[in-house]
Amino acid sequence: ESAANSDENKSLDPLEERKALEEELKKLEEQIAQYEGDIAKTGTEKKTLQNQISVLKKKVEKLDLQIQESNVIIKDIGFQIKDTETSIEKTSSKIKDSRIQLANILQDIYEEDQRSLLEILLSEKELSDFFDNLMDLEVLNSKNQELLETIKNLKSSLESEKQSLSEDKEDTEKALKIQTLQKKEQQEAKEEKDYFLKLTEAEYQKYLKAKEETEKRAAEIRARIFELIGVPEAPTFGEAYEIAKYVETLTGVKPALLLAVLTQESNIGKNVGQCFLKNPSTGEGIRLLTGKEVAKVMSPTRDVPYFLKITEELGRDPYNTPVSCPMSVGWGGAMGPAQFIPDTWANPKSGYGQKVKEIT
Numbered sequence: 001e002s003a004a005n006s007d008e009n010k011s012l013d014p015l016e017e018r019k020a021l022e023e024e025l026k027k028l029e030e031q032i033a034q035y036e037g038d039i040a041k042t043g044t045e046k047k048t049l050q051n052q053i054s055v056l057k058k059k060v061e062k063l064d065l066q067i068q069e070s071n072v073i074i075k076d077i078g079f080q081i082k083d084t085e086t087s088i089e090k091t092s093s094k095i096k097d098s099r100i101q102l103a104n105i106l107q108d109i110y111e112e113d114q115r116s117l118l119e120i121l122l123s124e125k126e127l128s129d130f131f132d133n134l135m136d137l138e139v140l141n142s143k144n145q146e147l148l149e150t151i152k153n154l155k156s157s158l159e160s161e162k163q164s165l166s167e168d169k170e171d172t173e174k175a176l177k178i179q180t181l182q183k184k185e186q187q188e189a190k191e192e193k194d195y196f197l198k199l200t201e202a203e204y205q206k207y208l209k210a211k212e213e214t215e216k217r218a219a220e221i222r223a224r225i226f227e228l229i230g231v232p233e234a235p236t237f238g239e240a241y242e243i244a245k246y247v248e249t250l251t252g253v254k255p256a257l258l259l260a261v262l263t264q265e266s267n268i269g270k271n272v273g274q275c276f277l278k279n280p281s282t283g284e285g286i287r288l289l290t291g292k293e294v295a296k297v298m299s300p301t302r303d304v305p306y307f308l309k310i311t312e313e314l315g316r317d318p319y320n321t322p323v324s325c326p327m328s329v330g331w332g333g334a335m336g337p338a339q340f341i342p343d344t345w346a347n348p349k350s351g352y353g354q355k356v357k358e359i360t
Helices: 002-010 014-113 117-123 127-228 237-251 255-266 304-314 342-346 352-359
Strands: 275-279 284-287
Touching: 014 127, 237 255, 304 342, 342 352
Parallel strands: none
Antiparallel strands: 275 284
């Protein structure tokens, strides 16, 4: 659309073209302001989302630690299971040994029970041997009870160990399930973080690109407007401010005051005049946009000689250098961003030009 407008504008006369360009520039400046608002809003949203992303990042880091913790727990439970299994093996072995001992004792008791007291008494050489044999049987019975108690305790211990093993395995399964959920949550948090990050950055870059393109078009239009009014190289505010700061170091004049004067006089060089001098003898000239003849553009006696000298020093064409048009009374002829009258600037007795040279 801008390219079409540009082609259409070129077919207009200078005054109409300038008006059309100024209207387009106004729209572009409004659009730039809108983009700046969008960028600021997106920047705020970006910060908000950055905070959210930061929260998600911390959540991911927390889940990483929880997963590491789960790994340690699972590993520890694994060691416990291994220890319990070893303990179960030892207990089972003890029970087996105790059962063998018990079987041997029961066998001995059984064999002794098969003989009557008379047979036992007659089989012994001495009476004391008989009583010793009875004592041995009593010891066997006592040991039998001890082994039974031991086996009972070992079985109880074995059941506890098996229960502990079962619980450890359940804990392992739970830990693995928790870890699976943690990993899933971690992945979701990472994906959400990446999504927000890409989305915000894409929006931000889109507005920046649109703003840059619009600013570029606005700059082209300004350049064309300046060209139409005879000021192809007006300084930007930033450039003007830097110059004003430098001038302050030389003159002590505050940048704000200097810029205020320049803004009032020529909008900081954007409008340095709408007329051209054409007849140095009479001071007559023309309007630069329409070519319409204008009287009293510049005083031929007071200003024209100095004007011709100034333009010669600057290497400019005096008849194509914009100057101010006359007001309802008096002469025009003010020139440059500060709109100095040539005599006021270049007069060797009272002109500011010499004073500026002395301090610079």
